[in-house]
Amino acid sequence: MKLLYFIKDILRPLYNKLFRYYIGDVIVLHRVVDGEQSKATKNKLLEIQKNELVQLINQYRNDGYEFVSLDVFMKEKNRLFTNKRIATITFDDGYRDNYAIAYPLLKELKAPFSVFISIDIIEQKAALWWYVLEDILWSQKEIILDGKTYTINTDEEKNDVFDIVHAKLSGLDTKDTVSWFKKNGVDWDTINTKYIKSICMTWSELQAIAKDSLCTVGSHTLTHARLPLQSTDVRINELKQSKSILEERLNCNVHFITYPYGACSAEVESDVRKIGYAAGFLSRGGSVRKDQNRYRITRTKWNQ
Numbered sequence: 001m002k003l004l005y006f007i008k009d010i011l012r013p014l015y016n017k018l019f020r021y022y023i024g025d026v027i028v029l030h031r032v033v034d035g036e037q038s039k040a041t042k043n044k045l046l047e048i049q050k051n052e053l054v055q056l057i058n059q060y061r062n063d064g065y066e067f068v069s070l071d072v073f074m075k076e077k078n079r080l081f082t083n084k085r086i087a088t089i090t091f092d093d094g095y096r097d098n099y100a101i102a103y104p105l106l107k108e109l110k111a112p113f114s115v116f117i118s119i120d121i122i123e124q125k126a127a128l129w130w131y132v133l134e135d136i137l138w139s140q141k142e143i144i145l146d147g148k149t150y151t152i153n154t155d156e157e158k159n160d161v162f163d164i165v166h167a168k169l170s171g172l173d174t175k176d177t178v179s180w181f182k183k184n185g186v187d188w189d190t191i192n193t194k195y196i197k198s199i200c201m202t203w204s205e206l207q208a209i210a211k212d213s214l215c216t217v218g219s220h221t222l223t224h225a226r227l228p229l230q231s232t233d234v235r236i237n238e239l240k241q242s243k244s245i246l247e248e249r250l251n252c253n254v255h256f257i258t259y260p261y262g263a264c265s266a267e268v269e270s271d272v273r274k275i276g277y278a279a280g281f282l283s284r285g286g287s288v289r290k291d292q293n294r295y296r297i298t299r300t301k302w303n304q
């Protein structure tokens with residue numbers, strides 16, 4: 001009994017204190033907006049208002065956190081003893097507002113940040129189906145999808161249909177998603193191009209922020225692929241090509257990756273390690289613990 005007591009009440013808390021304790025937050029963001037926002041609730045969750053981002057940073061700083069780059073964050077994680085409370089900001093996908101709205105603000109606030117880029121987005125050939133879906137629902141009062149007629153007068157009705165379709169399309173490959181819209185009579189190319197042109201960062205915008213030491217660039221794959229669902233060849237290509245394209249175009253070393261949809265598996269992890277990434281990040285899970293596997297580092301959502 002005494003031994004049990006010793007392990008349970010003394011050794012374990014000591015072990016937790018030394019090796020498992022929380023060192024800080026890798027905050028996951030997507031878009032920063034100034035005033036205007038998306039209409040669909042799910043798309044709104046991808047956005048933070050500019051003033052909310054300022055509040056978030058101030059709140060962390062008031063709580064004693066220091067904002068550091070992702071490199072410094074990972075170094076602190078590997079240190080045996082640290083009393084620092086640290087945080088770092090990450091943006092996924094590659095939206096233009098990261099450059100136009102977030103960057104000047106973070107520079108002013110001296111807060112390091114990372115952008116994780118899907119090559120398709122920066123190449124202006126992504127399928128932004130979640131915005132196309134919002135567009136078609138919020139521009140009509142009735143819609144026929146898969147042969148079924150939906151009355152969509154109110155935001156609530158529109159969001160209900162959005163959620164149904166979102167759930168259906170989330171599990172599909174990009175090619176099948178685009179086919180689904182076209183099959184339902186949606187002018188996919190016109191609407192998708194409109195969003196690509198307005199919300200995707202370009203190479204020159206990315207180059208402009210990448211050369212600032214405040215900014216770290218990481219991979220978010222080539223096509224925003226759900227990695228565990230891909231064949232070995234496709235998976236390796238997504239991981240390797242995205243890294244080398246970014247390194248060549250930006251003349252920098254890319255050694256971090258965020259998994260699209262937070263989707264990882266033993267195979268993904270092993271390939272990411274082999275290809276030479278130093279760490280991989282999930283989409284959720286909260287604060288980072290010292291003992292976390294560096295290829296499955298959790299991140300913190302600001303609004304949940």
Ligand SMILES: [Zn+2]
Binds near residue numbers: 224
């Ligand atoms: Zn993403």
